[in-house]
Structures are given as C-alpha cells and as structure tokens.
C-alpha cells in the first residue's frame with residue numbers, strides 16, 4: 001500500500017510525502033455505552049488507513065483518494081466544505097484542528113485504506129485519526145492524544161452528521177499491539193489489557209450488509225438515552241450521564257418516559273456492567289464468562305436496543321449452534337460484523353458452516369477476518 005501511495009504522490013505532486021497511518025478497531029464489549037459516559041473495551045486492528053502528506057506552501061488542500069480514484073481540492077475556511085463525502089473527513093479534521101488553535105496550512109496528500117467499508121470497523125475513525133495525528137506532527141501543534149481523538153469525534157458531529165461517542169477515535173489513536181483498552185468514557189481513565197487468550201481465536205464474520213439510515217437511527221438511540229438520563233436527573237441531580245444511574249433509578253421514571261426510551265436505557269445500564277464483568281473474567285482467564293457476556297450483549301442489541309438485523313441474528317444463532325464461546329453484533333449495528341470468540345478446534349467447522357449457510361440463506365457469502373490487535377496512529 002505504501003508503494004502505491006508514494007507512486008501516486010510522485011505522479012501528482014512530483015516528490016515524496018511523509019507517511020502516516022492509523023487503524024480501524026474492534027470492540028470486545030461495551031456497545032453504545034461511550035456516549036452514555038460508560039465503559040468500552042476496544043483495540044486497534046491491522047487494517048487501517050495510510051496517507052502520504054506534504055506541506056505545499058499554498059492555502060489549499062489537494063487530496064487524492066486511491067480507493068475512490070478521486071481528486072479533490074479545497075480551502076481551509078468553514079465555507080470551503082468539499083462535496084465528496086470522503087473529503088469532508090479530511091476537511092473536518094483540518095477545521096477542528098484550527099478551532100482548537102492549531103495551525104493548518106495547505107498540503108498535498110494521497111491516501112488509501114484496507115478497512116472494509118460499512119463493516120463496523122471504523123474506517124472513518126481510522127481516516128480521521130491518520131489526519132489528526134499527521135497534521136499535529138507536521139505543523140508541530142503539540143495537541144495531546146485525547147484531543148486528537150476528539151478532533152475526529154467532532155469531525156463526525158459537525159461535518160458528517162453522526163453524533164458518535166469517543167470509542168472509535170480513541171481506539172485508533174491509543175491502540176497498542178496485543179492490547180485491548182478499557183476506557184471510562186466519562187473520566188477518560190483507561191487501562192491496557194494484554195489480550196492473548198490461549199486456545200481461542202477472535203474472528204469477525206462480516207455480513208456485508210449495511211442498512212440505510214444507520215446514522216439517523218444511531219442518533220435516535222442517543223436521544224432516547226439522553227431523555228432517560230434527563231428524567232432520572234430530576235430525582236438524582238448527580239446523574240450527568242446514563243452511566244451514573246442505578247438500575248432502580250430507571251424504574252422510578254418508568255411512567256415518565258416512553259416505553260421505547262425505557263427499554264433502550266435498560267440495555268445501556270446492563271451493558272455497562274457487562275464490560276466490568278468481562279474485565280474481571282479476563283483477569284481470571286475465564287473465557288466462558290467473557291463469551292456468555294457477549295451473547296447477552298447480542299440479545300440486548302437485538303431485542304432491546306434494536307440495532308441488529310436479520311443477517312446478524314442469523315450469524316449469532318449459528319455461532320451458538322456451533323458452540324462458539326461468545327458472539328455478538330459489533331459496533332454501531334444495522335449491518336456489519338459479528339465478533340466471535342471461538343476455541344481453536346471449533347474455528348474451522350464454525351467458519352465453513354457460517355460461509356455455507358449464510359450464503360444459502362442470503363444469496364451472498366460473508367467475509368471473514370481474523371483479528372490481529374495492532375498499533376494505532378503513527379508516523380511510519
């Protein structure tokens with residue numbers, strides 16, 4: 001990938017750029033908890049975005065996406081927002097850096113990636129983190145890593161229409177090979193957990209479906225949680241986020257909020273506890289408990305939070321049938337992958353059954369990716 005990028009950079013701009021990269025992510029458990037101030041447990045993966053970049057002495061960004069085979073040029077003022085969706089991510093990162101007092105001037109860039117799009121592996125966070133990290137390095141802005149992650153998150157909020165939490169950008173900025181990271185999204189305290197379960201493998205099964213309106217449905221889930229938290233806050237003023245609420249406090253407001261908001265909040269409160277339970281279980285090498293929690297998360301995401309879909313429920317059921325230790329829909333939902341914790345000896349039978357039976361049911365084969373937990377944003 002590096003060579004392809006440099007070759008194109010040379011052709012377009014007549015020199016070589018500096019190379020930066022960042023990663024997509026997995027999340028073992030803790031879904032839709034980040035924007036509720038709860039815990040998440042992600043790690044960066046060996047699929048990411050790579051970019052060649054060089055300052056060009058103008059006030060224009062000249063960007064080329066190898067994957068879309070498209071060129072785009074834009075200025076750095078708010079009114080210069082480009083039309084192409086991919087370029088909006090780069091533009092958003094520039095704008096959010098500037099808003100934080102960072103310096104950004106014109107630059108040339110070529111980038112490409114190997115994070116499958118729409119698979120729930122955060123290709124967009126990988127793109128944002130690559131550029132946030134690169135601009136910080138090139139223009140010597142001295143912005144800390146958390147703020148770089150927030151630059152990516154604000155890019156989603158202000159330029160891409162998704163009111164996401166901090167998990168994806170955090171994972172792609174802080175990722176470390178071989179480690180999952182438990183993050184408290186309220187206090188931003190985090191801890192690395194070496195993850196190397198002996199006798200097990202983590203594997204993603206990608207349904208290759210992405211349902212329409214995923215971002216508006218995502219934003220709606222967030223609103224439900226905020227409404228539930230606001231109702232609870234009337235009785236318990238210390239509740240800033242849903243993560244601060246006890247389960248019984250939710251029961252107190254059952255009549256005051258819609259049933260839908262109640263059920264969504266119920267899922268989130270349960271999910272927050274599951275992250276802690278999984279971390280405890282990992283410290284005892286108790287993978288059966290880890291797996292059981294993953295199944296519980298799937299149930300919650302499917303039946304309470306309603307962010308699963310037919311294809312993912314099918315894969316989850318199949319995992320149970322083939323004695324996979326843990327399986328669940330991963331990421332925002334509405335398509336994408338299941339993440340599966342599977343014993344070495346059950347890997348082959350499960351994967352071949354998943355390929356065969358999924359294709360027989362839905363007419364196309366799923367894709368399979370073995371998880372390799374890798375480093376996040378960096379200069380190569």
Ligand code: GLA
Nearest residue numbers: 031032164165166167331332
């Ligand atoms: C998406 C968002 C994250 C997080 C997950 C669900 O990936 O970008 O912030 O909310 O969904 O856990």
